[in-house]
Amino acid sequence: MQAFHLSQPNSLDAALAAARSHGAKFIAGGTDLMQLLKDNIEVPTELVDLERVGLSSIQADASELRLGAMARMSDAAVHPDVRAGWPAIVQALEASASPQVRNMGTIGGNLLQRTRCGYFRDTGFACNKREPGSGCPAIAGENRLMAILGGSDHCIATHPSDLAVALTALDAMVTLHGINGERRVPIADFYRLPADTPHIETILQPGEMITAVTVRASGAARNSHYLKLRDRASFEFALVSVAVGLDQRDGVIEHALLAAGGVGTRPWRLPQVEAALRGKALEDAVFGDASSIAAGGASPAQQNGFKRILLQRAVFRALQMASA
C-alpha cells in the first residue's frame, strides 16, 4: 500500500473541498477500495473519509425510494419499506458478498466497485483499465467470466455489482454532487461502455461523488425479483444474473422491466425482451419467446459462449419467479 494522507471531513462541502487535491479519492465502506489499495491498483495520495458526512438515510414513501449513498447495504436490505416496495433491490443486496461485507459496504460504493477481472486485479499483467494502452490479456486469455455484451477490442471486463443490475431494471436515478453543484442522471447513462477508454467507467467528473440513489415506486417495482446464478451457492459474483419487474393486470403483462448482470461491461438493460412481453399473456410460451432473444447482439470470447444460453434461461426463470 502506498502512503496517503487521510482526511476526515464533517460535512459534504468539506469532503468535496478535500477531494479537489490532485490524487484524492473518496473512501466509503472501503470493502473494495481497501483491496485495491493493498494490491497497489489504486494509489491515491489523499483519502477522503466519508464516514462523518452523513448521507446514510433510507427514506421511502408512496412515490419513491431514496437511498443515501452512505447507507449500508445490510441496512437497506432489512428496511421494511424497501422489502415491501422494491424486493429486487433487497434480493440483489442479500445475494451480494458476505454478511460482514454488507455491514460495511455502502450503496454508493457498491455502484462504484471495480471489476473482478483477474487481469485488472493483478498488477503483474497488462490491463487497459489499469494502465491505458497496455493491452487486454483477457481477450485471448482466461475469459470464461468476461462479458459477452458491450465489450471492445480494449476491454471485456464485466461490471460486478448486483445492486446496479436491480437499479438498472427499475430505472433508478443517481444523484451526484461536485464542486459545481448537484445533478441527477438515469443509471443507464451513469455507466460508460469501455470503447477505447475502459479506464473511464462512469460519467463522474474528478472530485464528484454519488450522494443518493432514487427509485420510483411502481407495480413493477413491487413485483420485482433478482435471480443470481454463480459458480458456488454463496459469497460469489454472478456468472449471470437477471432483475425483473412485472406489472400485470388480469394475466396480461402491462409493463416488464429487465436487466442482466455478469454478461455486460456495464449493467445490461434488455429492452428487446421488455418489448416482446408488453401486452402478452403471463405464460411460459410467452416467456420462452421473449427469453430466446435476451442474448441478441452478444459476441462471446472463446470460453464464455455458455453465458448466452445461461442468460436466456435465467431470463425465463426470472419471469416465472416474478409471475408466480
Add this chain to the structure above:
Amino acid sequence: MPSVTRRVLLGTTVSSLAMGSVEGRADDTTPTISAAPAPGSPGAMDIALQINGNQVPLVVDPRTTLLDALREQIGLTGTKKGCDRGSCGACTVHIDGRRVLSCLTLAARVQGKAITTIEGLTSGDVLHPVQAAFLHHDGYQCGYCTPGQIMSAVALIKEGHTRSDAEIREWMSGNICRCGAYPNIVAAIRDAAQRS
C-alpha cells in the same frame, strides 16, 4: 517441567520468522506497514480506539488496518489474519454490535466506535455460550478460523438468521474453514441459538 504455552511458542516462532522476512524484503518497494510508526513521523496519526470497553491510545500510520493495530500494536492476537482481503472472515470483529472485517477497516476510521474482539466476548473465565457450543460440538480442527467464526456466529444469532441449517450456512458464508469443520460449526450455532 517448564510450562510452554502455545502462545509463547507461537510468539517466539513468529518473531524469528518476522526478522527473516524483514531481511528478505529489503528490495520490496511497498512494504506492508504493521508496526507503529515513530511518533512525529510523517503521516503518523494520534488516535484512540475503544476496544472491549477500554480506551486505547495509539499512534498509527494512516494505512494501518484495525486488524494490524489489534495484533501488532495492541497485542490482541485472537483476531486472525487469513486472506487480508475480506474473503475469509478470520478477522471478523464487532463494531457497534455489527460484524465487520477488521482487515478492510482502517484503524483511524473507527475512533469513537465500540470495537469488540474475541477477547472481549466474555469477562472472566466463563465462556460465552457460542464459545461453549463450539467446544461441545468440536466446531473446529486447526482453530485458526475459529475466533472469526465465533464472532460471526454471535452476530448471526442476534440477527435472527438461525431458522434453518440452510439459513445458518448462508449467513455464515463469509467465514471460510479450510479444515472443513462446517457440519460441527452449524451444529454449534444451532445449539447456541436454541439456548439463547
